Amino acid sequence: MKLKRQRGLQHLLIWGFTCITLLTVKGQSTQQLSPSEIHQLVERYINYSRDSSLVLLNLASxxxxxxxxxxSANALMAENNLRRADYWTFYDLDSAEAYTGKSFEYYKKNIDDKRLAEIYILKAQMTRIKYGKITCAVYEALPYFDSALTYAEKYNNPAFLSFIYYERSISFELMERWDESFANAVLALKNAQISGDSLTIATSCFLMGRTYHHFGLFNSSESYIAKSIEYGNGMAQLYSIIHIYADVLLQNDKQDLAQKxxxxxxxxxxEKNDLSKASTLYxxxxxIQLNKGDYKGAENSYAELNSILESNKSAGYHTLLFIAQMHYHLGNNDQALEDLxxxxxxFGSGSVIPRNIxxxxxxxxxxxxxxxxxxxxxxxxKWGVLKDSLYSHTSKQQLNALEVMYLKERRKNVEIVQKNDELSESRQQQATMGGLLIIVILLGGGLVYFIRxxxxKENQALKFALKEKQLGQLMEAQETERQRLARELHDGIGQSLAALKMQLQFDKNPQASDTTxxxxxxxxNEVRSLSHQMMPIVLKENGLQSAxxxxxxHSxxxxxxxxxxxxxxxxxxxxDNIExxxxxxxxxxxxNIIxxxxxxxAGIQLLKRGxxxxxxxxxxxxGFRKDDKAQGIGLSNINVRLEALGGTVQIQSAECEGTYxxxxxxxxSEINKRIA
Incomplete structure (x- = not known):
């Protein structure tokens, strides 16, 4: 009955928020909310009441x-489309992409740094959602975050920058590039602290705590997650952060604080009626109560757990094991065996997350x-094998301890007369298996080394063949350029000089000097134009941007x-070589574009970041196919130049879909010295 009342209260609060919002809008007959004010309201509360947000967006339209x-109407509709794209991103990807495209078309013509940064963030998020959290999908999303940072730095809002660095950190984490993930997490926290916004600081501190937790630095993790809770009043998922904080405290052997x-x-x-989370917490x-010997408290927790758990089959591995422990404690061994x-x-043949082994x-x-x-x-x-894979430097001690525990249990169930024989046989089997295991490891290691x-060698041969092909294409391009220059000199400058020579030889008219x-x-002028094509003077004098x-x-x-x-x-x-x-x-x-x-x-961005x-x-x-011969030589020349500079290129293009x-x-300076 208690849970039902809490569930009713939750629905009442949601409906109350919706009604108050709509009544506020309807009740303002003389001072009605403008579309801009509605958009600001949606931007603030979209993560708290989705139904109300959609009603407000329709009203603004x-x-x-x-x-x-x-x-004015076009500007407001572009913002409305952007808010709708944000609304649909995690629920209807097609609608989100359509609204993003409409908004992007407007803001590319009418530059708004904040809105363009938001659009590129949405594009990155949609890329990750569309292709799943796989490495290649996250890699495709990173250029969008680069573009978002470019515009966000112009807008100069620390809280907004913190959010972008947070998303970049999550992306690098999914790619298991932990150094870059940690660097972006630090930047997210730095900008959050500059902004002074409590929720932004809470989110960034939680990210730092989670990162430290991955590296096994539980003391640092505990400190940052505690700060996240301190700043996080009002966060929708605050109880999940407190749950993780309690896990870290338990791993630091602080049972009483973890229980609180x-x-x-x-x-x-x-209060939120999240029964799945509640069962895990019970x-x-x-x-903890069982470990402390507080059996009465454990029985109360078990009773509360039973009141919300539909059946044992829906329980997680921790919950199911706790139920079995309680049945054993209550003397119901048969039920405990069924639970096991x-x-x-x-879960016996599966795996669990490392910290729960x-x-x-x-x-x-x-x-x-x-x-x-x-x-x-x-x-x-099973426990020993998992421990060995996670902590290889202590595996021998753990396995020896397990063997001692195993032998102790065996000695309790074996007659004293047979003990020595059984131990001898067990040791002989272990020695045999150990020898076979060593042979298998040596053979496997040799095979892996041979295959590697x-x-x-095959990879080196492919790289050499690719370099030869690229060199041939470069020589072909250089030869084509030489032939073009020869034609320019012969057909243009050469013929002009020949005509000038004949005029000087045969034309005796003194008035012909003007023509000459x-x-x-x-x-x-023709020589100057040709020299500019080969090496523009403005590049040497004024640098890359002016050139x-x-x-x-000109183009x-x-x-x-x-x-x-x-x-x-x-x-x-x-x-010089880079410019x-x-x-x-x-x-x-x-x-190629022309x-x-x-x-x-067309859009061209030239950015220096770090x-x-x-x-x-x-x-x-x-667009074009990557096997298009018309594009092939030009792209090969670009690849050769980038390889010389130590650079990389990503190309996103398909027929009728443009090119990025x-x-x-x-x-x-270190890389430039190496290249030189």
Whole structure:
């Protein structure tokens, strides 16, 4: 009955929030909420009441349609689309992508740094959701976070920057790139502290605590998660954080403090009617009470657990084992054995998360108490194997301890007369198995070494063949360039000089000097134009940013393509080899857009972030297949240049879907010295 009243109270609170929000909107007849105010309300409460958020978004749409000024209406509708994209991201990916596209089209024309950063974050999140939390999907999402950071740094909102670094940290964590994950977690916390926002600080502290927990640094983890709880009043998942905090305290042998936090998390879970979480918390509390000898408290926890658990079959491994322990404690050994049979069926052949492997030792202890040495040995060995894989430096001591425990249990169930014979046979079997195991390990190690060396040789051969192919393509491109220059010199400058020579030989008219001077000027201009194509003067004199700006102006001056150029962080000159190669790469990509893409819009970003130079080029053209020969030589030239610079390239393109190219080049002095 208590739980039913709590559930009714929860529904009443949700309906109350919805009604108050709508009545507030409807009741303002003279001072009605504007669409902008509605959007701010949705942005603030979207994670608290989804139904109310959708009602408010629909209301804002109706108000926007009645606005006469088209510019104002378009701006408000773009924000409405962005809020809808945020609303649908985790529930209807197709709708979220559609609304994101509409909003993106508007904000690309009408630049808003905050909104563009939000859009790129949504694109990254949708990429992770669309393809699952696999490494390649997360890798595809990272360039979107780079773009989001570019715009967020201009907007200069520390809380917003903290959120982006938080998402990047989670992405690197999913890829198991823990150093980069930790670096982004530190930046998330730094910006959160600058912002002073309590919930942002709580989220960042929890991220740091979870990261330290992964590395087994439980004292540091405990400190950060405690701060997260301190700042986290109002967080929707606060009780989950308190639960994890209690787990860390228990691993630090602080049973009393762990029990208090389990009870605090349990109270919130019951208020939220999260019965699954509540059953787990009752289990943790009951096991602490059993360990402390508080059997009355354990019986109370067990009774509460039974009142919310539908059946033993729905219980997790900790809960099921606790139920078996309580049945044994209450003298119901048959029921305890049934619980253990169910435990073995569900979890005996599977695996548990590393920090919970002691559940198998508890199962072994209970089987020992129930006089079942074979099953006790099975779980002791399983526990030992898992411990060995997690803590290899202590595996010998653990296995020896397990063997001693096993032999003690055997001695209790074997007659004294047979003890020496059985021990001798057991040792002989162990020696035989040990010898066989050593042979298998040696053979397996040799086989692995052979396969690895063979794979390395094949990989080196493939790399050499690829380098030869790229070198051939580069030589072909250089030869084509030489032939073009020869034609330019022969057909243009050569013929002009020949004509000038004939004029000087045969034209005796003194008034012809003006014509001669004009011809000389034309030849000079042609030579200057040719030299600029080979090495623009502005690149040497003013640097990469000015050269790229001039290249864009010159290349797109006769084209109908609308181009958007963003440059950030290039306050100092880069090494010559980087500037020249990046200029040539940009020249090649612009040429591909003009000649092949059939695009109406293009975007070029040149960004300096830390010790990395980023070049991002995108268009809305027809796209291409990566095996397209028309694109192949140009892309091969780009790959050769990037390999020389130690850079990387990511290309996202398909027919009729546009092209997105993300290039990253290290600019640190150590790498440049190595390249030189």
């Amino acid at each position: 109706q108000k926007i349609r009645r606005i006469q000024d088209k510019d 936090n389990y009870e605090k998390a349990l109270k919130i879970a019951l 289990t943790s509390i009951g096991q 049979d169910l435990f073995k069926t569900k 002691d559940v198998f030792k508890d199962a072994a202890d209970l089987h020992t108490s129930l006089n079942q040495p074979e099953l006790a040995t099975f779980y002791y060995k 060396m063979k794979g390395m 001077v004009q011809r000389v000027d034309d030849i000079c 790229v700006e001039q290249l864009i102006d 797109f001056s006769t084209s109908s393509i609308e181009v958007d150029f963003v440059c950030f962080g290039l306050n100092r000159r880069l090494p 020249v190669n990046v200029y040539r790469i940009t020249q090649e990509l612009i040429s 000649r092949h893409s059939k695009a109406s819009k 010790k990395t130079l980023l070049l991002i080029v995108e268009d809305n053209g027809k 190219i993300h290039i990253a080049i290290p600019t640190s």
